[in-house]
Amino acid sequence: MKKKQQDLKRLLFNIASLVDLGQEVTSAKGIDEKMKTALYVVTGMFSVPKAGLFVYNADRHKLELVTCKGIKDADGTSIDVQTKYIKAFQKNTPYNISEARNNSFYERNAEAFRRLQAKTLIPLFAKDEFVGAICLGKRLSRTSYLHSEKDTLKVVASQMAITLHNSSLFKKIKNQVNENKKLYQNMRHIYHDTIQAFAAAIDAKDVYTRNHSYRVARYAVAVARELRWKAKEVEGIYIAGLLHDIGKLIIDKGLLNKGETLSAAEIQEIKRHPQISYDILSKIKFPWKDVVDFVKHHHERIDGTGYPDELKDPDLSDGVKILAVADAFDAMTTKRTYRKKLSLFDALREVNKCLGTQFDNRISKVFFKVLQKEIKGEIKEAQILPHLDKDFDPTIITTLLESITAELSY
Amino acid sequence: MNNFSIALKSSNDLVVIMPKGYVNDLGAERLESTCEQFFNKGIRKVVINFSDMQYLNSIGASVFTGMVQKTLEYKGLLCFTNIKKIHLDVFNMLGITKHVKVFKEELEAINFLKGKK
Numbered sequence: 001m002k003k004k005q006q007d008l009k010r011l012l013f014n015i016a017s018l019v020d021l022g023q024e025v026t027s028a029k030g031i032d033e034k035m036k037t038a039l040y041v042v043t044g045m046f047s048v049p050k051a052g053l054f055v056y057n058a059d060r061h062k063l064e065l066v067t068c069k070g071i072k073d074a075d076g077t078s079i080d081v082q083t084k085y086i087k088a089f090q091k092n093t094p095y096n097i098s099e100a101r102n103n104s105f106y107e108r109n110a111e112a113f114r115r116l117q118a119k120t121l122i123p124l125f126a127k128d129e130f131v132g133a134i135c136l137g138k139r140l141s142r143t144s145y146l147h148s149e150k151d152t153l154k155v156v157a158s159q160m161a162i163t164l165h166n167s168s169l170f171k172k173i174k175n176q177v178n179e180n181k182k183l184y185q186n187m188r189h190i191y192h193d194t195i196q197a198f199a200a201a202i203d204a205k206d207v208y209t210r211n212h213s214y215r216v217a218r219y220a221v222a223v224a225r226e227l228r229w230k231a232k233e234v235e236g237i238y239i240a241g242l243l244h245d246i247g248k249l250i251i252d253k254g255l256l257n258k259g260e261t262l263s264a265a266e267i268q269e270i271k272r273h274p275q276i277s278y279d280i281l282s283k284i285k286f287p288w289k290d291v292v293d294f295v296k297h298h299h300e301r302i303d304g305t306g307y308p309d310e311l312k313d314p315d316l317s318d319g320v321k322i323l324a325v326a327d328a329f330d331a332m333t334t335k336r337t338y339r340k341k342l343s344l345f346d347a348l349r350e351v352n353k354c355l356g357t358q359f360d361n362r363i364s365k366v367f368f369k370v371l372q373k374e375i376k377g378e379i380k381e382a383q384i385l386p387h388l389d390k391d392f393d394p395t396i397i398t399t400l401l402e403s404i405t406a407e408l409s410y
Numbered sequence: 411m412n413n414f415s416i417a418l419k420s421s422n423d424l425v426v427i428m429p430k431g432y433v434n435d436l437g438a439e440r441l442e443s444t445c446e447q448f449f450n451k452g453i454r455k456v457v458i459n460f461s462d463m464q465y466l467n468s469i470g471a472s473v474f475t476g477m478v479q480k481t482l483e484y485k486g487l488l489c490f491t492n493i494k495k496i497h498l499d500v501f502n503m504l505g506i507t508k509h510v511k512v513f514k515e516e517l518e519a520i521n522f523l524k525g526k527k
């Protein structure tokens with residue numbers, strides 16, 4: 001229990017830091033201050049007292065210091081980087097400099113690395129372009145980076161890479177309108193990366209729910225688009241889908257993966273997760289409204305027998321209703337510890353059976369409709385179909401969907 | 411931003427630093443430089459009293475990481491006192507508390523440091 005609490009705290013701290021970083025790099029501050037702040041965020045996340053941030057100068061084949069922390073007389077420090085080294089770098093991936101001790105890259109720059117007291121190097125790439133690097137010294141915790149920490153570092157690195165990349169563009173474009181638009185785009189990109197990383201952590205808890213959050217998010221997007229929600233609202237429900245089960249992070253893993261029948265107390269424990277999700281997410285400032293409401297109520301039912309608040313239909317928002325269908329549908333069509341997965345045919349019939357009690361008629365009808373359209377190839381960017389097993393007969397499914405939706409029209 | 415400030419009390423060979431408000435942006439760098447100034451003056455015993463610190467994020471954590479590093483380099487003694495649980499959790503998580511002594515109250519830290527050379 002203690003370890004789990006710590007993992008959660010760690011994760012929350014990282015997420016809050018990533019959100020801070022996102023805000024910093026998209027702020028109106030000058031690039032130097034942005035990069036300095038970004039470096040503080042990274043060094044704070046991993047308790048690294050000494051670090052430097054470099055920008056790549058392609059003409060000179062050198063990494064040039066932009067800003068550093070905790071290192072005296074570092075001004076003017078540069079690192080030689082030949083094209084062959086760049087080709088060998090793994091994008092935005094931290095690696096241990098001492099492990100590379102034998103290679104000529106390290107040898108060439110041994111003096112600079114010693115001055116920086118560098119232990120870890122992260123080459124920064126914006127898409128395929130090498131733009132710079134971060135050097136990190138020893139951590140105060142004296143521990144090495146965990147797998148999850150390396151993943152977080154990757155997200156951080158890609159954010160910083162994009163920021164660096166844009167800063168050079170900034171000089172060329174000089175068009176504030178375009179630039180602001182670009183900044184906004186980047187901010188969204190960054191939030192998505194961050195939240196995606198978070199979602200992956202959630203799904204990893206339970207072997208059977210791998211990518212569950214991602215699929216739920218996709219399915220919800222399909223329905224929201226069909227309802228002609230505005231782009232920003234669609235984004236909101238996507239984020240809610242990715243994060244809806246975040247509360248499961250502090251529910252015992254053994255319990256989540258338990259195959260046999262659960263006791264009443266254990267069921268109660270699992271049912272706490274939407275409330276916990278809410279408690280966690282309400283502390284984060286999201287640029288989208290309603291995310292928290294959607295998450296808290298994704299297990300509510302139309303008939304008022306859901307949880308945590310036993311809300312009834314008129315009190316449930318469309319977003320909540322969408323998530324409820326998307327979540328249940330994915331649970332049905334994937335294997336779970338407690339049962340085999342249902343065929344698409346059986347899953348659709350199951351949703352149909354629960355209309356008016358668990359699921360909302362209108363929203364479910366839209367869900368059926370959009371799936372139908374996707375099967376017929378009428379939707380450009382299919383959101384549901386790519387995630388389903390391909391072993392169903394499209395004619396049978398289409399016929400079923402037609403008859404269900406026809407019935408719902410009366 | 412302007413919701414951060416520092417209060418100082420120093421006597422003989424000891425200084426008490428009190429960060430106030432939000433330790434969440436580059437403004438908090440002053441904590442690090444203040445600390446170093448005292449080290450340079452030969453004052454090696456530092457108490458940080460957190461009772462007025464409201465908010466801490468990773469930028470703030472970075473500043474304290476820097477202070478701990480300076481303490482190690484100057485062979486100083488650093489004590490943290492009056493920390494809210496939520497901030498202590500962060501410091502523990504980051505391994506910062508491996509290098510400092512944590513006390514409930516400022517006075518306990520001062521008494522502890524008085525007994526040290």
Ligand SMILES: [Fe+2]
Nearest residue numbers: 244245298299
């Ligand atoms: Fe759930």
